[in-house]
Amino acid sequence: MAIYTEAEARKIMEKALSFSTADTCEINLSGSESGNIRYARNSVSTSGHRSNQTLVVQSSYGKKSGTATIDEFDDASLKKVVERSQELAKLSPENPEFMEPLGPQVYDKAINYVDDTANISPDYRTSVAKASIEPAVANDVTAAGFLDDSYGFSAMLNSNGLFAYNKSSNVDFTVTMRSNDGTGSGWVSRDFNDIRKFDAAEASKVAIDKAVMSREAKAIEPGKYTVILEPAAGENLIGNLGFAINARTADEGRSFMSKEGGGTKMGEKIVDERVNLWSDPLHPEVPTGTWNGSGQALKKTSWIENGVVKNLAYDRFWAKEKGVAPVPFPSNLIMGGGDASLEEMIASTKKGILVTRLWYIRSVDPQTLLYTGLTRDGTFYIENGKIKHPVKNFRFNESPIIMLNNLETLGKQVRINGNLIPYMKIRDFTFTSLSDAV
Amino acid sequence: MKRRNFVQLSGLGAGALLLPTTMLGNNIAAEALLEPGMDVLVKKRMADVALNTAKSMGATYADARIGRYLNQYVFTREDKVQNVVNTESFGIGIRVIANGTWGFASTNSVTEDGIKKATERAVAIAKANAKIQTEPVKLAPVEAHGEVSWKTPIQKDFKEVPVSEKVDLLLKANAAAMDNGANFVNSALFMVNEQKYFASTDGSYIDQDVHRIWPTFGVTAVDQSAGKFKTRQAMSAPMGMGYEYMDGLASEKLEGPAGMTLYRNSYDIVEDAILAAKQAKEMLTAKSVDPGKYDLVLEPNHLGLTIHESVGHPLELDRVLGYEANYAGTSFATLDKWKSGDFNYGSSIVNLVADKTQPGSLGAVGYDDEGVKCKQWDLVRNGTLVNYQAIRDQVNIIDQNESHGCCYAQSWNDVQFQRMPNVSLEPGKEKYSIKEMIKDVEKGIYIAGRGSYSIDQQRYNFQFGGTSFYEIKNGEIAGMLNDVAYQSNTQEFWNSCSKICDESDYRMFGSFFDGKGQPSQISAVSHGSSTTRFNDINVINTGRSI
Numbered sequence: 001m002a003i004y005t006e007a008e009a010r011k012i013m014e015k016a017l018s019f020s021t022a023d024t025c026e027i028n029l030s031g032s033e034s035g036n037i038r039y040a041r042n043s044v045s046t047s048g049h050r051s052n053q054t055l056v057v058q059s060s061y062g063k064k065s066g067t068a069t070i071d072e073f074d075d076a077s078l079k080k081v082v083e084r085s086q087e088l089a090k091l092s093p094e095n096p097e098f099m100e101p102l103g104p105q106v107y108d109k110a111i112n113y114v115d116d117t118a119n120i121s122p123d124y125r126t127s128v129a130k131a132s133i134e135p136a137v138a139n140d141v142t143a144a145g146f147l148d149d150s151y152g153f154s155a156m157l158n159s160n161g162l163f164a165y166n167k168s169s170n171v172d173f174t175v176t177m178r179s180n181d182g183t184g185s186g187w188v189s190r191d192f193n194d195i196r197k198f199d200a201a202e203a204s205k206v207a208i209d210k211a212v213m214s215r216e217a218k219a220i221e222p223g224k225y226t227v228i229l230e231p232a233a234g235e236n237l238i239g240n241l242g243f244a245i246n247a248r249t250a251d252e253g254r255s256f257m258s259k260e261g262g263g264t265k266m267g268e269k270i271v272d273e274r275v276n277l278w279s280d281p282l283h284p285e286v287p288t289g290t291w292n293g294s295g296q297a298l299k300k301t302s303w304i305e306n307g308v309v310k311n312l313a314y315d316r317f318w319a320k321e322k323g324v325a326p327v328p329f330p331s332n333l334i335m336g337g338g339d340a341s342l343e344e345m346i347a348s349t350k351k352g353i354l355v356t357r358l359w360y361i362r363s364v365d366p367q368t369l370l371y372t373g374l375t376r377d378g379t380f381y382i383e384n385g386k387i388k389h390p391v392k393n394f395r396f397n398e399s400p401i402i403m404l405n406n407l408e409t410l411g412k413q414v415r416i417n418g419n420l421i422p423y424m425k426i427r428d429f430t431f432t433s434l435s436d437a438v
Numbered sequence: 439m440k441r442r443n444f445v446q447l448s449g450l451g452a453g454a455l456l457l458p459t460t461m462l463g464n465n466i467a468a469e470a471l472l473e474p475g476m477d478v479l480v481k482k483r484m485a486d487v488a489l490n491t492a493k494s495m496g497a498t499y500a501d502a503r504i505g506r507y508l509n510q511y512v513f514t515r516e517d518k519v520q521n522v523v524n525t526e527s528f529g530i531g532i533r534v535i536a537n538g539t540w541g542f543a544s545t546n547s548v549t550e551d552g553i554k555k556a557t558e559r560a561v562a563i564a565k566a567n568a569k570i571q572t573e574p575v576k577l578a579p580v581e582a583h584g585e586v587s588w589k590t591p592i593q594k595d596f597k598e599v600p601v602s603e604k605v606d607l608l609l610k611a612n613a614a615a616m617d618n619g620a621n622f623v624n625s626a627l628f629m630v631n632e633q634k635y636f637a638s639t640d641g642s643y644i645d646q647d648v649h650r651i652w653p654t655f656g657v658t659a660v661d662q663s664a665g666k667f668k669t670r671q672a673m674s675a676p677m678g679m680g681y682e683y684m685d686g687l688a689s690e691k692l693e694g695p696a697g698m699t700l701y702r703n704s705y706d707i708v709e710d711a712i713l714a715a716k717q718a719k720e721m722l723t724a725k726s727v728d729p730g731k732y733d734l735v736l737e738p739n740h741l742g743l744t745i746h747e748s749v750g751h752p753l754e755l756d757r758v759l760g761y762e763a764n765y766a767g768t769s770f771a772t773l774d775k776w777k778s779g780d781f782n783y784g785s786s787i788v789n790l791v792a793d794k795t796q797p798g799s800l801g802a803v804g805y806d807d808e809g810v811k812c813k814q815w816d817l818v819r820n821g822t823l824v825n826y827q828a829i830r831d832q833v834n835i836i837d838q839n840e841s842h843g844c845c846y847a848q849s850w851n852d853v854q855f856q857r858m859p860n861v862s863l864e865p866g867k868e869k870y871s872i873k874e875m876i877k878d879v880e881k882g883i884y885i886a887g888r889g890s891y892s893i894d895q896q897r898y899n900f901q902f903g904g905t906s907f908y909e910i911k912n913g914e915i916a917g918m919l920n921d922v923a924y925q926s927n928t929q930e931f932w933n934s935c936s937k938i939c940d941e942s943d944y945r946m947f948g949s950f951f952d953g954k955g956q957p958s959q960i961s962a963v964s965h966g967s968s969t970t971r972f973n974d975i976n977v978i979n980t981g982r983s984i
Binding site: 142 | 464465466467518519520522540542543546559563566567570571572573605621622658660662663664665666667669759760761762763764765767768770851853890891892893894895896897898899901903921923925927956957976978980981982983984
């Protein structure tokens with residue numbers, strides 16, 4: 001399967017566009033290659049490889065649009081897919097929210113593609129599994145992990161003269177290590193655009209150490225505790241806050257960002273003034289593509305600045321309705337951190353809980369952004385500045401808004417799930433019940 | 439969830455619906471859904487190319503699945519059509535055992551050459567992985583079925599119903615909700631047809647035509663002056679049925695408490711939208727629950743999700759064994775508990791049955807995705823754990839020699855593995871209605887429809903919300919409640935099960951999007967039950983002031 005260069009992609013799309021007789025036509029072309037290996041019970045269970053390439057054509061007559069897709073790009077196929085999208089457009093109802101395709105745009109050059117990631121081989125994937133399984137066996141724990149790597153390109157061309165092209169690469173790794181006596185469990189997650197930053201043995205050791213340290217956890221009473229959330233735990237809740245920045249639902253009165261009496265919380269202080277949340281497609285640690293599916297340029301955008309709502313995301317239609325400039329949705333989330341190391345955060349805690357990650361998080365009340373879920377794979381009791389012992393897992397019911405108002409300390413940022421999130425110390429985090437799960 | 443694995447097909451606003459990308463294929467015209475797929479004789483010839491190639495390369499077993507997956511989705515909000523999507527995906531997946539190890543490859547090039555190449559890749563993957571394999575595959579025997587076929591018993595093929603009729607019905611439901619006080623309505627119709635051909639070196643050639651449908655909506659009422667909003671979801675269930683599910687037959691309606699209408703095998707979306715608008719408005723000012731212990735009366739469209747999470751998942755054998763440890767988790771229902779023969783999963787009236795045959799259910803097929811004829815079997819009988827859910831390469835671990843027939847892949851492009859069958863609670867044997875059940879409760883809450891759900895990775899501790907909550911005081915419904923969620927432990931919860939309504943109240947809950955595996959695959963599954971009472975369950979108040 002071909003990963004087309006910018007020139008090759010443009011040539012295919014220009015050919016397709018030459019067949020268009022619609023009022024407007026927008027073409028997206030993308031292709032990807034991905035490979036994975038999965039292991040459990042200290043043995044490889046499955047591995048696979050996938051290739052995808054798709055050309056999507058959206059043709060419009062007035063406010064009527066039709067979309068057709070194809071995965072073959074010879075002239076006859078390109079003509080067929082354009083004609084099919086035009087037939088569908090003529091048959092479809094008018095979309096009152098239709099927006100004319102954008103004209104030419106200026107994009108930053110994306111930095112989220114690395115050749116080494118694209119060159120990952122099946123042998124490399126096997127070596128990652130071995131780097132987990134061998135130390136697991138040596139430490140009397142059982143490994144279950146998954147490595148998924150991919151690379152590809154996306155391109156866009158339309159009848160108003162817009163052209164965009166990005167290449168990207170990505171690798172995701174997670175491993176769960178469970179002690180063979182069944183009483184301890186550890187986990188680690190790593191994700192990068194650049195595979196050279198990934199060390200499977202180092203990551204696996206983190207999970208093994210947690211599995212060993214978390215054995216024979218003690219039960220303590222649920223309630224409100226000071227917590228130190230590792231970035232994986234914090235990201236789960238900050239990511240959900242990111243879903244709430246939609247201006248339209250806020251304007252419609254059905255979002256946490258809606259204001260009592262009408263309007264939105266734009267400009268209001270909603271969390272501690274040390275909280276800063278932004279997105280930046282060119283951040284070297286968490287780079288993304290520099291344009292979105294509507295062809296809009298993605299730029300560094302502040303969402304929360306010194307605790308105040310700085311921006312809400314407006315799609316092109318809603319921006320027009322409200323007479324404001326569109327603000328594209330974020331492609332990553334970056335939360336500002338501090339200087340404190342994890343060791344310093346623990347040392348300054350009289351009584352608290354260290355949380356590795358949160359699991360099975362679901363919205364309980366969209367009005368208050370209340371979420372529930374559980375701690376998992378390494379939860380520890382801290383007393384007088386030291387980790388005393390592992391504790392049984394808790395269920396929490398907490399809102400990221402309440403949590404960020406109860407901020408004590410910000411620590412160092414870590415990349416997790418494509419976002420950059422700091423270690424956070426939070427007071428009065430609400431645990432509502434105990435779980436026997438290991 | 440990672441955003442890049444999902445696509446947003448419509449601006450559904452609050453609770454935007456993100457669909458797994460795997461639910462899509464190539465966009466086509468609605469009329470093209472009706473075009474016939476590859477002829478069954480050609481499919482047989484193509485499948486044989488895979489089987490013969492695999493055998494010639496030293497595979498000891500091979501199966502081939504030629505799949506054509508047709509989907510139609512319709513999205514509307516208020517008086518607008520947002521999107522109509524028709525998709526088709528066609529290809530072949532080939533699975534082999536070589537050197538005692540599984541290998542899998544797939545291709546959308548369903549030609550002799552394309553299939554040969556994919557088969558060679560599957561065998562090469564198996565041989566490569568065999569080098570670090572420590573547990574050689576042991577397959578349970580399966581009957582050779584020869585050339586057979588199976589079809590979901592539908593009355594109306596969604597593909598033959600004009601899109602305009604579907605759009606009109608959704609817009610009518612939206613208008614009905616708006617007329618009754620709703621501020622926003624998002625509605626959608628999902629329709630799926632899986633045309634699956636399976637062949638294996640064990641001598642089966644199985645042609646199946648599977649249909650599913652799911653109408654749904656969210657009706658939102660907003661009190662802008664108070665800064666409050668409430669959404670009431672549809673009381674429909676996704677079903678293994680044709681478009682006849684949308685007929686709204688009076689004979690399939692049940693009278694619920696507090697003026698609610700509940701639906702069995704036929705759904706009246708306009709009527710439900712009217713009630714939803716009224717309930718959403720009432721929820722804006724309903725009383726916030728006092729936390730404490732309550733007897734819960736759980737409606738089947740609510741209880742289904744609790745069954746799914748607290749019974750369906752923990753009894754998947756691959757979870758029990760640790761194959762899902764890094765993603766979905768493991769299970770409290772360990773082999774020693776099953777082997778003891780007296781593990782008390784629930785009270786003595788609790789009978790939980792696994793099933794792949796129940797008409798109208800999402801899990802119903804004639805044969806699973808490794809050619810095993812489908813059946814029903816017990817998981818919990820008279821409160822005691824008696825079995826798991828297992829497929830051909832697993833049953834030897836629980837000393838059984840017959841697969842349960844619950845192997846599934848979401849498409850030709852994905853490898854099949856153990857997936858949850860329908861898991862249902864048998865109705866009570868004595869005649870007993872919802873009315874009688876409510877009359878017998880002194881301090882309780884009636885919960886209808888699905889809401890927030892969360893459970894730990896070994897399936898002990900869970901918390902569930904719902905769609906609609908009504909307080910029960912001294913045998914009477916005493917008004918609507920807000921901010922209700924219940925927390926319990928699986929074994930304690932099922933042991934507190936004190937009464938189950940009879941089969942006249944039996945209905946199915948369903949989910950289109952049960953997720954499992956890495957890379958993750960979705961599966962559709964139903965859970966039947968009658969309204970059931972659980973005593974002394976811990977209810978928390980989820981209201982917060984910010």
